[in-house]
Amino acid sequence: MRKLRRMLTTCCILICLLTFTSISHVQAAHDEKKPTGLTAKGAVLYDRQSGQFLFEQHPDEQLYPASITKVLTAILALEKGDWNAKVKTSKLAREQEGNRIYLEYDEEQTLGNLLYGLMLNSGNDAAVAIAEHIGGSVEQFAVMMNEKAKEIGATHTHFVTPSGLHDDDHYTTARDMALISSYAMNNETFRKIVATETLPWKGQVWESVLVNLNQMLFEYEGATGIKTGFTDQAQQTITVSAKRGDRELIAVVMGVENRPKIREEATLLLDYGFDQFVTKKVAGKGDTLQAFDMNGTPVHAVLAADIYRTVPQESSTKFQAVAHINVPQAPFAKGDRVGTVDYFQDGERIITADLLSDSDVAALPSTEAALVTEDKFLLLSALIAVLLVVPKRLGKLKKTSRTL
Numbered sequence: 001m002r003k004l005r006r007m008l009t010t011c012c013i014l015i016c017l018l019t020f021t022s023i024s025h026v027q028a029a030h031d032e033k034k035p036t037g038l039t040a041k042g043a044v045l046y047d048r049q050s051g052q053f054l055f056e057q058h059p060d061e062q063l064y065p066a067s068i069t070k071v072l073t074a075i076l077a078l079e080k081g082d083w084n085a086k087v088k089t090s091k092l093a094r095e096q097e098g099n100r101i102y103l104e105y106d107e108e109q110t111l112g113n114l115l116y117g118l119m120l121n122s123g124n125d126a127a128v129a130i131a132e133h134i135g136g137s138v139e140q141f142a143v144m145m146n147e148k149a150k151e152i153g154a155t156h157t158h159f160v161t162p163s164g165l166h167d168d169d170h171y172t173t174a175r176d177m178a179l180i181s182s183y184a185m186n187n188e189t190f191r192k193i194v195a196t197e198t199l200p201w202k203g204q205v206w207e208s209v210l211v212n213l214n215q216m217l218f219e220y221e222g223a224t225g226i227k228t229g230f231t232d233q234a235q236q237t238i239t240v241s242a243k244r245g246d247r248e249l250i251a252v253v254m255g256v257e258n259r260p261k262i263r264e265e266a267t268l269l270l271d272y273g274f275d276q277f278v279t280k281k282v283a284g285k286g287d288t289l290q291a292f293d294m295n296g297t298p299v300h301a302v303l304a305a306d307i308y309r310t311v312p313q314e315s316s317t318k319f320q321a322v323a324h325i326n327v328p329q330a331p332f333a334k335g336d337r338v339g340t341v342d343y344f345q346d347g348e349r350i351i352t353a354d355l356l357s358d359s360d361v362a363a364l365p366s367t368e369a370a371l372v373t374e375d376k377f378l379l380l381s382a383l384i385a386v387l388l389v390v391p392k393r394l395g396k397l398k399k400t401s402r403t404l
Contacts, residue, residue, distance in 0.1 A: 033276050035268045041235075041255025042174035045269045048182050048241075048248045049279045050308040055269055059175040060156055063254045066229030066237045067099070067122045068177055069164030072145050074119055074193070075184040077130050080144075083112040083189075085133070092138070093128035098165060098231075099213075100125045102206035109203070117201065119193050119227065120210040127163035138162060149176065152183045166233045174252045181226055181239045181250050194225030215259070216240045220267060224248065228259075236262040242270050249273045275313075282307040282319045282343060286358075289323040289341050294361045295330050301338050301355040309345065320344045323355060331363040 035055065042063050045055035053059065087110070089103040101123035103109070109117075111133065117126040128138060135141030142160050149157040154176035160167040172180075184190050197217055199210045216223045222242040229237040236256045242249055251269040256262035284307075288300040301323065311317050325339040332338075339355040 033272070035265075035272050038253075038265050038268070039256055039261065040174075040253045040265055043251070043253045043265065043269065044174045044178050045273050046178040046182060046250045046252070047273065047277070047279055047308075047310045048185070048250060049246070050310040052310045053175065053178070054249075054273050054277055054310060056175070060173050062156060062171045062173060063237075064166060064170065064231065064234035065164055065172045065177060065254065066166075066231045066234035067164045068181075068227045068229040068237050068239050068252075068254075069159060069161065069170070069172075070118055070122065070127060070229075071177070071184050071227050071239060072148060072159065072180050073127055073130060073141075073162040074115055075180075075187060075190055076141075076144060076148055077111060077115060077134050078187055078189055080134050081111045081130075083110065085111045087111050087114055087129050087133045089125070089129050090132055093125045093132065096124040096128055096163065096165075098122075098124045098163075101201065101210075102203060103129060104204045107204040113201075115193055116196065116199050116210060120196060120199060120212045121201075122213055122227075122229070124163040124165060127161075131162035149180065152179050154179050164229055164231070164234075166231045174254050177239050177252045177254070178250050181241065181252065185225060185241060185248070185250075191225065194227065214238070214240065216242075216263060216266060219263065220270065226250075228262075238262050238266055240266050240270070242274075244274055247274070247279050277310050278313050279308050279310045282309050283321065288358075289321060289355055290325055290339070292325060292327065294327060295364050297359055297361045299327075299338070299361060300358040301325060302358045303341065304337075304354040304356050307343060307351060307353060309343075309350065311345075317345055325355070330361045332357060332361050334358060334360050 038057055040057060042059060042061045043055070043057040044053050044059045046053055086108045089105060089107045091105055094103060094105045099122040101117035101121050103125045111130065114126045114130050117123040118130060131138045131141035135144050138161065141162055145159045145162070149159065154172065157172040157176045158169060160170040197212050201208050201210045214226065214228050220242055222244045224241045224243050226239050226241055234255065236259055237254045239250060239252045249270055251266045253262050253266050256265060283303055285303055285305050287303045289303060290301045292299055309319065321341050321343055323339060323341045327338055328336060334357055336357050337354050338357045341353050341355055342349050343351045
């Protein structure tokens with residue numbers, strides 16, 4: 001028996017060592033393939049399914065965004081505005097510098113048209129017209145932008161203008177821009193706009209064909225959006241998305257000297273993400289993690305959303321789930337939170353997700369509730385009696401033993 005135990009222990013140790021060595025080799029090989037030599041002042045690669053950052057270079061450095069600011073301007077306008085609403089051009093909008101769609105003072109365009117002019121041609125005049133239409137003023141729209149950024153989770157962002165024209169107090173980070181970009185790409189209308197390569201434009205004084213300034217749309221396999229930018233202070237900036245199969249990645253690169261170089265570095269990041277990683281579905285929305293009975297109703301605690309995890313291609317990573325049930329007092333409804341579940345990857349907690357009830361649970365009928373209350377009262381009374389009587393009995397026994 002002892003010999004068998006020693007053999008099993010030895011086998012277990014060998015298996016653990018082999019697993020550890022395998023994982024170490026995978027990690028070492030993966031690190032060797034990580035992009036190096038990027039000139040960007042800030043850069044990240046983000047997997048939209050898992051919400052993981054696969055590459056980071058100064059991800060939280062405060063940088064000037066230039067026109068990638070317009071990603072937030074556009075999604076805010078789509079959420080707050082009417083696509084067909086007429087927007088009148090103010091004097092302030094007409095006088096904007098840099099890229100324009102050459103709006104005239106008092107010219108009217110639909111909000112939808114302006115959004116195409118904003119995102120394809122990077123029109124700064126369109127940005128101000130949109131901001132004034134949605135927010136009442138550029139200043140008030142900036143307040144809305146900053147509130148939206150915080151809601152998204154972009155906590156190191158502070159915007160002053162809707163266009164991204166330079167202001168010392170207008171900044172963001174590569175990480176924040178990835179979060180803002182991913183949020184915007186959840187909107188199908190936004191996706192359609194930023195995926196548009198060309199569009200005829202007919203303005204009051206300018207007729208042309210808008211050509212999307214995001215050259216990655218034309219050059220990178222699977223590119224789906226989203227925006228480029230440039231100012232003297234910011235240098236070249238880009239946030240670009242690409243999709244292959246079910247996976248969609250976002251690369252944000254900021255503070256690069258020229259356009260060819262920023263496209264080269266964005267391409268390097270996207271290739272790295274697609275070639276070196278795979279995104280696995282760990283668990284699905286509606287999966288049952290635990291079951292219990294409440295007031296005679298069987299209840300399944302089900303997962304509130306899909307859980308994904310991105311790992312290196314060669315990885316043999318295992319995932320474990322630990323459920324924590326915290327049942328609310330009845331009555332409660334289907335979809336109400338009844339607990340959480342922690343997911344672990346190689347012993348490390350990676351995410352906590354909500355568990356929801358799959359059933360409506362009614363309160364106990366008044367008669368049953370009264371019986372339960374009565375039972376609890378009797379149990380409590382009995383416990384109090386025991387606590388009162390036992391010490392007295394013990395005292396008497398001690399006195400008796402002393403007498404004896």
